[in-house]
Amino acid sequence: MVDAGRGTQSSRHAGRFSGRRIVVTGGSRGLGKEVVRLLLAEGARVAACARGEESLDELRRSLDAHDEVFTRPLDVAEPELLEQFVDSAAEAFGGLDGVVACAGGARGRGITEATAQDWAATWALNAGHFARLTASATPYLEAxxxxxxxxxxxxxxxxxxxxxxxxxxxxxxxxxxxxxARELGPRGVRVNAVSPGSMLIPGKRWDRMRQEDFAAFQKFTEEFPGRELVLPEEVADVIAFLLSEQSRAVTGANIPVDRGQNAPTPDGY
Structure with missing residues (x-):
């Protein structure tokens, strides 16, 4: 749920995305859901995809009736389906002004156990999906x-x-x-990354650790100078900044949103 602090911040930037059309992959849960909700609250028209129809239904139920959101279930690791989604969103909205590659994840275990298929699937879900999303969206962004x-x-x-x-x-x-960023800059397209640290998302790994093994969770917080994990709404705020005109001079950047986190896991690295 969006907290009271978010409401204050959104009202301060009310209309920042008025009339803008944005695609968000992985937009039904966790960070993606926060991004979708923030963009809609600030006037954007948003197209969101996720693998499950049920999670997209839940997203739609959580939104205000006036919010304009276009959804489609698909696997972003399937390039043709992803490209069709981008084309359909652009057709529905009359163009696009921004995209967020939020979907991601990993398959497999350690190097001696992970299969070639695990490596290929992890690549497709992260780097491959980002590449195809950018390629298919660029003509619309340029237009x-x-x-x-x-x-x-x-x-x-x-x-x-x-x-x-x-x-x-x-x-x-x-x-x-x-x-x-260098390749697409002449076409008027900015490209940036946000790199979250470990996020405290209800029901996910670190939240389960907090509930099931609080001592281990407390030990993990020592990786953060302030002893607090990152919240998804904090990451969403930075993503929104990079989509907005406030960041028009920012491209080719990677912005960590990690509260100064050291090791990304408690697994001894």
Whole structure:
């Protein structure tokens, strides 16, 4: 649920995205849901995709009746389905002004256990999905006079932690941001990354640890100078900044939102 502090901040920027059209992958839960809710609250028209129809139904039920959201269930690791979604969103909205590659994740375990399929699937879900989303959205962003691409990477992209296939895919996203910012800049398209630290999301890993093994959770908080994990709404605020005109001079950047976190996991790295 959006907290009271978020309401104050949103009202301060009311209408910041009025009339803007934005695609968010992985937009039904956790960070993606926070991004969708924030953008809608500030006037955007949002297209969100996720793998499950049920989670998208839940997203729609959580929104105000006046919110304009276009949803479709799909696996972002399937390029054709992702590209069709982008085309459909652009057709429904009459164009696009921004995209957020929020979907991501990992398959497999350690290096001696992970299969070639695990590595390929992790790559497709992170780097491959980001590449196809950017490629399919760029003509629409250029036609709109320029736009913003934001990818949700991770501090695991440069801070070592398990599993290697996940860190490698996230590191690839960061390299792509630097490269694509140079390539697409002449077309008016900005490309940036946000790299969250460990986020405290209800029902997810760190929240379960807090409830089931509080001593281990307290030990993990020592990786944060302030002894607090990151909240998804804090990351969503930075993503919104990078989508907005307030960041028009920012491209090719990676912005960590990690509260100064050291190791990305409590697993001894």
């Amino acid at each position: 709109a006079g320029g736009g913003s691409v934001v990818v949700v990477s991770s501090i695991s992209g440069w801070k070592p932690g398990p599993q290697a296939q996940y860190g490698a895919a996230k590191a690839a996203q960061l390299h792509m941001v630097s490269s694509l």
